[in-house]
Amino acid sequence: MPKISNKGQQMPESPIRKLVPYAEIAKKKGHKVYHLNIGQPDIKTPDVALQAIKNTDIKVLEYSHSAGFDSYRTKLALSYQKIGLPINKEDIIVTTGGSEALLFAMGSTMDQGDEIIIPEPFYANYNGFATASGIKVIPVISGIESGFALPPISDFEKLITPKTKAILICNPGNPTGYLYSETEIQQLAALVKKHDLFLIADEVYREFVYDEGAKHYSVMDVPGIEENAIMIDSVSKRYSMCGARIGCIVSKNGAVMATAMKFAQARLSPPTYEQIASEAALDTPQSYFDEVIDEYRDRRDTLITEMNKIPGVKIATPKGAFYCIAQLPVKDADDFAQWLLESYDFNGETVMVAPAAGFYSTPGMGKNEVRIAYVLKKEDIVKSAQILGEALKVYQG
Template sequence: MPKISQKGQRMPASPIRKLTPYADKAKLDGKKVYHLNIGQPDIETPEGMLNAIKNIDFKVWAYTPSEGTLVYRKKLTEYYNKLGYNITPDNIIVTTGGSEAITISMMACLDPGDEVIIPEPFYANYNGFANQSDIVVKPILSFIDNGFALPPISEFEKLITDKTKAIIICNPNNPTGYLYSKEELEALKELALKYDLYLFSDEAYREFCYDDRTFISPMHLDGLEENVIVMDTVSKRYSACGARLGCLITKNKAVLTAGLKFAQARLSAGMVEQIAGTAAVDTPDSYFEAVNKEYTSRRDTLVSKLNKIDGVYCPNPGGAFYVVAKLPIDNADKFCQWMLETFSYNNQTVMMAPATGFYSSPGAGLNEVRMAYVLKNEDLQNAMICLEEALKVYPGRVVNNEQLAESR
């Protein structure tokens, strides 16, 4: 029988989706499963987007330009320039989801064997995208004890070699919810300029900043115009994950030229999605204000409940809609599967994402899980009751760090 490729063998499974068969089985067994594993918002998609789709009137469902329709790119320019990005439609390549913005950026800027430094834990699919492009991920640990703040620049410099070509940040961060400060971004700017590195900025959660904290993009930093590539998506901003519509933004003309060739190779992003995306830009500020208020409430509920559970610690994130929590467990993968396969409380259980999949360093994240606060407060409260009861009876409960070390 023919064998699959080595790349296929190396491709990591998604920590967000790999336990789905166990969740499906739990539901078939009659259990209610609280889905905290995936960032699928329950917030309604803006009415303007949905109406734009309902009112579509075309006779041919045609290809669009590989870089995206001019109408949509002009509308996106309005959105980004309102944020101070100072771009034109020619600085944008429309992509099939934020995922394609990441892969096109990698392929346009990095050769096989090149290295990219990423603070971890990081969005799990970065590992998969790097594997597809034969790029080497050089992880740099951030720590739950200080809320996953950016590691010291001196630690970045220890990893830089002649193969290092880029740094990737996700701000606000998935999976930790950490929101990078202007000082941290200025430090990354100096590092990128010193070593002539690309700075990839994944900004999928730009709108989700809490406690009056301010979002800063590398696009706001003077002197970094040739280094910055922004990767974005409508998925989270407009609760439109199924639209699969994103974009790549840069002022670097060489990257745009190369990126467009990859965009041409896959032909185009969808027409219907861009029609909806064009309408989305006119979503009133009141929509985001209400969403921000709701997520702030959910964050406060989840973080408060987690930190009241014996042996659990969860920092308070400044953005996105995720937390990473440290649990008194031996192995997050085993625990998350056990929750679905074996445990129930009042015929309910919780699906979480083991944090091991958000690290590249072996052994990291063994006692951590990621949770998405994309459910209503009542459901979050019930989910935390389940989690607390589960930790009381989990066979692999760990009472101290030494016991965790022995379990490795």
């Protein structure tokens, strides 16, 4: 029998999706499953984006430019400039989701065996992207006690080797919801400047900032690191358009962008209809975002209140995005999450969570943690927390 590649064998399973078969079994039993496992917003996609597709009269569905529509990149650059980011059309390549942008960033800056430092826990697919790119993730651990704040810069510096090529952050963070302060971003900027590294920032949750006076600080707005900074962006969460699969890689570094363009040309072009929708989405009124932020803030506050009622649960209050990490009074969150779907229901209902071990690369970390996505309406969040509380009583017993 032909042999599967070592890379394929090393490719990690998604902690977000690997329990889907058990959720399907639970649903076949007639159980209602509350999905806290995946960041799929239930917020309505802006009408302006949907109407743009409906009103399109295309006779031939052609390739677009490998960098994406010129009109979209021009309009996207203007939208960045409106929020103070010095980004021009030439600094942008449109990608098939933020995922492809990350692959382009890694492929353009790192070779086989190179290293990338990432604060953990981190978005689980970073492990997959690194495996696919042949690079090694070097984790620097942040903890629930600090709310998953940036670890001390000295922790980063002692991990830097001749193989180190970049530091990757997600701001605000998935899965933690942590929002990096201006001071923390400046510290990272100084570090990459000192060691001549790239600073890759996944900023797809930029708008989702909740606390009074809190602000998102972009790596694209830090003077002096124009050659170091690479921004990853996406329409998925901003406009509740996860299925559109449109993102972009952004950098002022001409060599990086010229290299990324080679990868873009190799995959030909980003999808056409989705670019049409994404370009139209840039006309979404501010009132849409104001309502969305208010809704997520209420959901966050509801979740934290309800989870704090459960004995033995520790939870860090997120400042942005729509995720949080909860530490549960269990030894194995993977087993508990599977048991919830396979063997438990509370009045015909159960919940699906994402075991957090898959958001770490350090073996043994996150074994008693889960990631919760608060993308459900508030009454469902209350019910989900109630089910978790009752389930923990039975599971511990």
